Amino acid sequence: MKTARADARQQGPPSRQSAAPEDPWATAAPLVRAAQVGDAIALNDLLSLLTPYVSRLCRPIALNNSADAVQEALIAVFQGLPRLKDPRALYAWVRTITVREAVRVAHRTERETPVCEFDDIAGPRSPELAVDVRDVLRRMSTEHRAVLVLRELEGLDERTASAILNISCGTLKSRLHRARHSFRKAWPR
Secondary structure: OHHHHHHHHHHOOOOOOOOOOOOHHHHHHHHHHHHHOOOHHHHHHHHHHHHHHHHHHHHHHHHHHHHHHHHHHHHHHHHHHHHOOOHHHHHHHHHHHHHHHHHHHHHHOOOOOOOOOOOOOOOOOOHHHHHHHHHHHHOOOHHHHHHHHHHHHOOOOHHHHHHHHOOOHHHHHHHHHHHHHHHHHHOOO
């Protein structure tokens, strides 16, 4: 079991750009099974594996409340972990929970402010670009940020993204169109 834990931790969550032909999430399955039967070390290793992924999803949606969103999402994940039937579906399941929690936390906040850190945007990693992106995202609604994260950062199809957000495909398309239009209109370059 120790080798499965070490392999899963080294593998880490794949980014959209680094998806390998083999299923990288299969390495997390032994950790899930062990955590489901009460292995505290496996649960800790699973937390270490999921936290960066959950954080990457929460930052652009919940903005400066992303730490709260990450915490809420991880609590929901670990409370629901015993009910997860297929450990290979872990990351799709975690993504759904995380995005919904991030949207909930963002809605709970009366005033939205820019994130302190947003380093997951692809492209030239210049501080000016990150500041510009943060500023544009800060001015967008939570719903529009969530749609952009799922479609543009996660690369999900419309059906999957609409299921995660619990909205119809037509509503998702409309929000995505408006979000892209708002982003382009607000983009300073």
